[in-house]
Amino acid sequence: MTNSGPAAAPSAATDKKPGTTWQIVAWSLWDWGGAAFNAVMTTFIFTALYLTGDDFGGADKATATLAFAMSISGFAIAALAPVAGQRTDHSGRRKLWLGINTLIVVVLTAACFFVQPHESYLLFGAMLIAAGHVFFEIAGVNYNAMLLQISTKKTIGRISGFGWAAGYLGGIVALLIVYFALIKPEVGVFGITSADGMTYRAVAVFSALWILVFSIPVMFAIPESKPDPDMPKVGFLQSYKELYWTIRLLWKADRHTVYFLISSAIFRDGLAAIFTFGAVLAVGSFGFKTGDVLIFAIAGNVVAAIGALSAGFFDDKFGPKNVIVVSLLGLLVSGGALLFLDGKNAFWVFGLILCLFVGPAQSSSRTFMGRLAPEGQEGELFGLYATTGRAVSFLAPQLFGYSILIFGAQRWGIIGILAVLLVGLVLLLPVKAPPHGKAA
Numbered sequence: 001m002t003n004s005g006p007a008a009a010p011s012a013a014t015d016k017k018p019g020t021t022w023q024i025v026a027w028s029l030w031d032w033g034g035a036a037f038n039a040v041m042t043t044f045i046f047t048a049l050y051l052t053g054d055d056f057g058g059a060d061k062a063t064a065t066l067a068f069a070m071s072i073s074g075f076a077i078a079a080l081a082p083v084a085g086q087r088t089d090h091s092g093r094r095k096l097w098l099g100i101n102t103l104i105v106v107v108l109t110a111a112c113f114f115v116q117p118h119e120s121y122l123l124f125g126a127m128l129i130a131a132g133h134v135f136f137e138i139a140g141v142n143y144n145a146m147l148l149q150i151s152t153k154k155t156i157g158r159i160s161g162f163g164w165a166a167g168y169l170g171g172i173v174a175l176l177i178v179y180f181a182l183i184k185p186e187v188g189v190f191g192i193t194s195a196d197g198m199t200y201r202a203v204a205v206f207s208a209l210w211i212l213v214f215s216i217p218v219m220f221a222i223p224e225s226k227p228d229p230d231m232p233k234v235g236f237l238q239s240y241k242e243l244y245w246t247i248r249l250l251w252k253a254d255r256h257t258v259y260f261l262i263s264s265a266i267f268r269d270g271l272a273a274i275f276t277f278g279a280v281l282a283v284g285s286f287g288f289k290t291g292d293v294l295i296f297a298i299a300g301n302v303v304a305a306i307g308a309l310s311a312g313f314f315d316d317k318f319g320p321k322n323v324i325v326v327s328l329l330g331l332l333v334s335g336g337a338l339l340f341l342d343g344k345n346a347f348w349v350f351g352l353i354l355c356l357f358v359g360p361a362q363s364s365s366r367t368f369m370g371r372l373a374p375e376g377q378e379g380e381l382f383g384l385y386a387t388t389g390r391a392v393s394f395l396a397p398q399l400f401g402y403s404i405l406i407f408g409a410q411r412w413g414i415i416g417i418l419a420v421l422l423v424g425l426v427l428l429l430p431v432k433a434p435p436h437g438k439a440a
Helices: 021-044 046-051 059-091 094-114 119-149 156-183 195-221 236-253 255-286 290-318 320-338 343-372 378-391 395-407 410-428
Strands: none
Touching: 021 046, 021 094, 021 119, 021 156, 021 195, 021 290, 046 059, 046 119, 046 195, 059 119, 094 119, 094 195, 119 156, 119 343, 119 378, 156 195, 156 290, 156 343, 236 255, 255 290, 255 320, 255 343, 255 378, 255 395, 255 410, 290 320, 290 343, 320 343, 320 410, 343 378, 395 410
């Protein structure tokens, strides 16, 4: 978008030819493959069990180093994501840059094999994970924008939910393979043992191959996006000027899109905090052991996948805003119950209820953005979606920590997460819902 005219009216509501079954499956397989980076590398296995361990100078130092590296990656994503989406919208190279950024993630993930269990490799490992996170998020901007190429206003909810479900299920399968093939046995496949950290270094190679293999189908199934012939080619720095005018004109022409970007940034930070601190709370406040956490992670991913898949149908029927509101209310109630209940059984019941509502909230947030995005600006808007999410990514972690300091126990950190979800919900309520289903 340039400063030469008014912002385009949201024309993504225009019904078009839906994607084929193969295109939808191929698109979802990218999410299935990307779960190896999210679930295996950055959440449950490589960073949690290896990079932040005693071999890297102690948990406190290793965790602090990783957190610092990830904070830098957050700034990089915030600065680069909207411009990257804008430039691919204009050039008609969405699929090309999805492939390039995914390949970079594969290379960085594979390079984690060279992170040996010694303190001198800590910074190297943290930088690889952080850089991989940057390129994964930028690839996700193009991936999310591609959703509008294979869906209509009547099907976007179901297809988005199918993609989220594929991501959850892919994480489960990858975790199970890694656990039974490499981590649990004393001698894993190909004779791999824990000596010299080889178990976890092999996990990095497996994850890289997993991402690579399942990212290939989308490159063949979905055609490249069309370039915008009315948009002049501009330099990288000039793109930021164009971005400024996009935001300014968007505020004048469709202010509810800006309102949604703000509200979703806040409640999505709360959703992320549930995954970040869920395992910590399970161990520290509800008596879970390491094996219990892995089993719960698998069960939670299954439940979240079911929630995301089923919510897609409700999204298309009742609209994404209604799904998000109900999901956030469910999260507030189930999270509030965990403040006053004790023991593993309580966490199993209400923790799984939390997972059930997380999937729909994530999926419908994406479809909400997709329904609002003007045609030809999908990548740019999803780039802003990624950026706003990063802009407040400090909020839930800080309130989690402050709540613990104020009330004196880890369990009360839940209050901080619930506060973020509640604020996001309150800010969402006045946002005008986009068209859906037959009304689109």
